[in-house]
Amino acid sequence: MITHEVLNQAPDRVDVNEFESNAALVDAVKIWGTDAASALLTEAGALVGSADFQRDAELAGTHEPVLHTHDRHGNRIDEVEYHPAYHRVIGDAIARGAHTSAWAEPKPGASVDRAAMFSLFAQVEPGHACPISMTHAGAAILKAADLPGRDEWWARAMSRDYVPSLHSPSASRPASGDLAGRLGDEGAEWRPTALFGMAMTEKQGGSDVRANTTRATPNADGSFSITGHKWFCSAPMSDAFFVLAKTGADSPEPKLSCFFVPRTLPDGTRNTFLIQRLKDKLGNRSNASSEVEFDGTIGWLVGEEGRGVRAILPMVSRTRLDCVIGTAAGMRQSVAEAAWHVRHRSAFGRTLIDQPAMTAVIADLQLEAEAATFTAMRLARAHDEDAEGDAGELAFRRLATAVAKYLVCKRGPAHAYEALECLGGNGYTEAFPLARRYREQPVMAIWEGSGNVIALDVLRALAREPESFHAFFTEVGIARGDxxxxxxxLDAVQDLARRLRGMLQEGSGAAELRAREFTERLGVLLEASLMLRYAPIPVAGAFVAARIGHPSALFGSLPTGIDLAAMVARA
Known part of the structure; x- marks a missing residue:
């Protein structure tokens, strides 16, 4: 019967090279990446776009991790069981250096290469990107840390040999099976990849980490025993964590300090790491987020005692960067899926993409995704190792990372929703990937500083770090005259900066009332400047006209005169 014929449904968007089809990412890698990047990213793009990988992403996203606090004999084990598809996904990402390739082979553009690789995997399966990101960010702390076994931990962090279980530092190579075959040369020195996490926030403080109550007391061997409860600890099966706790419990002013806490101790025994429960969160289901309790848990001091926030800031900066990259990756998935659907679906006698209202929506979604992509990759370039000696670049990234984190990540959920709506009822079901993406996008705006935290951070920089604003406006001002x-x-925002600085010097609280507006306008300026300098002329002109000349809270409301066809073609 004709009733049972399936008509006018878009085919699955599979076996598409997710790198080659992403015009903005290809352009950004050519501008800021290394010469070798394109070939590696093309291979990865084919992998993550394949039907098999997309199926693994779906399986990982629909089979939730399971917490096992005890084994069958009653022994405390605190292990999280993941679906095998999750291990395949994260194993493929690690094998291609999405975690630490920029640290393993530092050179100009290496952070861009790594960011692009991370983006490709995060686009299709965002849950595994959490431990991937934290490992990349944690290496920034580990690199300069004075820790027992630091060199071995560094070697494991650089390793691309993922094993889906906790291992002691003296772990032996798998003897047989698929994993051993994937690892390659049996004669090579083998180390299982070490993944890192962080545990900062507590139930009584949240972003106010100075309200933490977790305590650390020194031991005779130089280690510390940590006792306390952490309200959020993502990826609890990571190999080690950077933890904030207070030393000097008997002091009237305990010192907030940073500690390196491994899941497995040097002698091979398990550290005390009591997983209380897994969070029933809004976003991805593939990665576990948890509450953990420390009860005499062993850790080693990182940095100076009492300078815990300063010690962990390099990790925070890079996880904020990855929030921007991850949101841009999600935007790419959203607009690509939406564009695919409307090219294959007809209504009222015409393909959806050929109907002007839909053309405008897809063009606007693509504008947003391109601006986010160029911004993310420019920030990645500012995090390259060679930027560490460039005072101007360091000052630029200090402010630009916060500004981009605010704007790009806040635009993510609305972007995902609009793309989802393009699929109609299909988009609202879990059978299609945009429902998962819509649930995932808000976390990037919340994690590592929600909106008010970031906006107030920008105000603090305005008051205390004028060099960061000088570097920011110098960079953005390159596009002046176009x-x-x-x-x-640009003139108006610079004037606003001067007025807000005056308010801050007077001690007026009025500046805080405009912090979010100020941060948003800084973000739009940054995106516009990058688009004017690096995007095709029709795309750049459309962005400035739409985001500065004719701003709208909703997608698809574009000013006249924009080359919609050019935008849609890039989607």
């Missing part, structure tokens, strides 16, 4: 709307907005 577009009158941009020039006028």
């Amino acid at each position: 577009f009158q709307l941009f020039d006028e907005e």
Whole structure:
């Protein structure tokens, strides 16, 4: 019967090279990446776009991790069981250096290569990106840390040999099976990859980590015993964690300090790491988020005692960067899936993409995704090792990372919703990937500093680090003269910065009332400047006209005169 014929449904969007089809990412890698990147990313793009990988992403996202606090004999084990598809996904990402390739082979553009690789995997399966990101970020602390066994931990962090279980430092190579075959040369020195996590927030404080109550007391061997409860600890099966706790419990002013806490101790025994429960969270289901309790848990001091926030800041900066990259990756998935659907679906006698209202929506979604991609990759370039000696670049990234984290990540959920709506009822079901993406996008805006935290951080920089604003406006101002709307907005935001700085010097609380507006306008300026300098002229002009000349809270409301066809073609 004709009732049972399936008509006018878009085919599955599989076996598409996710790198080659992403025009903005290809352009950004050519600008800021290394010469060798394109070939590696093309291979990865084919992998993550394959039907098999997409199926693994779906399985990982629909089979939730399971917590096992005890084994069958009653022994405390605190292990989280993941679906095998999750291990395949994260194993493929690690094998291609999505975690630490920029640290393992530092050179100009290496962070961009790594960011692009991370983006490809996060686009299709975002849950595993959490431990991947934290490992990349944690290496920034580990690199300079004075820890027992630091060199071995560093070697394991650089390893691309993922094993789906906790291992002691003296772990032996798998003897047989698929994993041994994937690892390659049996004669090579083998180390299982070490993944890192962090545990900062507590139930009584949240972002106010100075309200933490977790305590650390020194031991005779130089280690510390840590006792306390952490409200959020993502990826609890990571190999080690950077933890904030207070030393000097008997002091009237305990010192907030940073500690390196391994799951497995040097002698091979398990450290005390009591997983209380897994969070029933809004976003991805593939990665576990948990509450953990420390009860005499062994850790080693990182950095100076009492300077815990300073010690962990390099990790925070890079996880904020990955929030931007991850959101841009999600935007790419959203607009690509939406564009695919409307090219294959017809209504009222025409393909959806050929109907002007839908054309405008897809073009606008693509504008947002491109701006986010260029911004993410430019920030990645500012995090390259060679940027560490460039005072201007360091100052730029200090402010630009926060600004981009605010704007890009806040735009993510609305972008995902609009793309989901393009699929109609299909988009609202869990059978299609955009429902998962819509649930995932908010976490990037919340994690590592929600909106108010970031906006107030920008104000603090305005008051205390004027060099960061000088570097930011120097960078953004390179695009001056290309577009009158941009020039006028640049002048207006610089004037607003001067007025807000005056308010802060006077001690007026009025500046905080405008912190979010100020941070948003800084973000739009940064995106516009990058688009004017690096995107195709029709795309750049459309962005400035739409985001500065004709801003709208909703997608698809574009000013006249924009080359919609050019935008849709890039989607």
